[in-house]
Amino acid sequence: MVQFDDIWLRLQNQTETVKPDKRHRKRHERRGKKVVLLVALGFWQDGRREIVDWQMSDNEGKAAWEQLVHRLWERGVRPENGLQAVIRDGNGELGEALALVDGTSVVEQRCIFHKLQNVVDKCRKDLKGKSKKEERQALLEQARAVYHAQSIGSHNSVDGVCHYVA
């Protein structure tokens, strides 16, 4: 199984322009920027895990993700070699890249933590103000309970879950 996520870091780069510094030496001008590091973690059912690959890029765009996913695919991270699932956050462009390279044969799991976080963010907008704090908490607890309840209710069948949802 493979997990994908990203992390931001700051980076300085030399530019072409040459400027004299305080002691009148010629130095290249440096410019800082933020870049993103895309990380892929692979783990196996026997508990082994390893950082399989990473990629630095300017943005979390589709092109960057695609590069990473494609490289992994070439190295043999494929469904026929035992890739069971891909776990990712709600980044749509990563989803597109995965769909392009792997197709729809792989189980995609959206990170529940990210999802609940987004729900909380949205519910801040819906239920504004201090007076509605308890309501917000109730909403979050119930949203959490949905995932919990299903894990008790129907253990082994997806049909069961879908039925429950419907």
Add this chain to the structure above:
Amino acid sequence: MEFVTTWRERAPKAVATFERDFEQTIAYYRLQGTAREFIRTTSLLKRINRELRRKFRQVCCFGSPKGAQVAIFLQVKRLNAGWSKEKQTWWQIS
């Protein structure tokens, strides 16, 4: 679903977010054999990111892309050594 019906009127946006790609959030039921806690969130990877960020904070701002790559490589190598089943020497994992 009970959650959706209770909250749809009071918090429409939140419910919309919750419903979007709901099928994908429960995909972990299809997989057998691994602990569900591992496969339903990216928390394993978040732990790694924390470890990487520790390095980034020390450096504050990397001088060049090459330097950043090297720092990441060293950190990743150390983490991978720590997880591997083979016996490692102390300098490989620290």
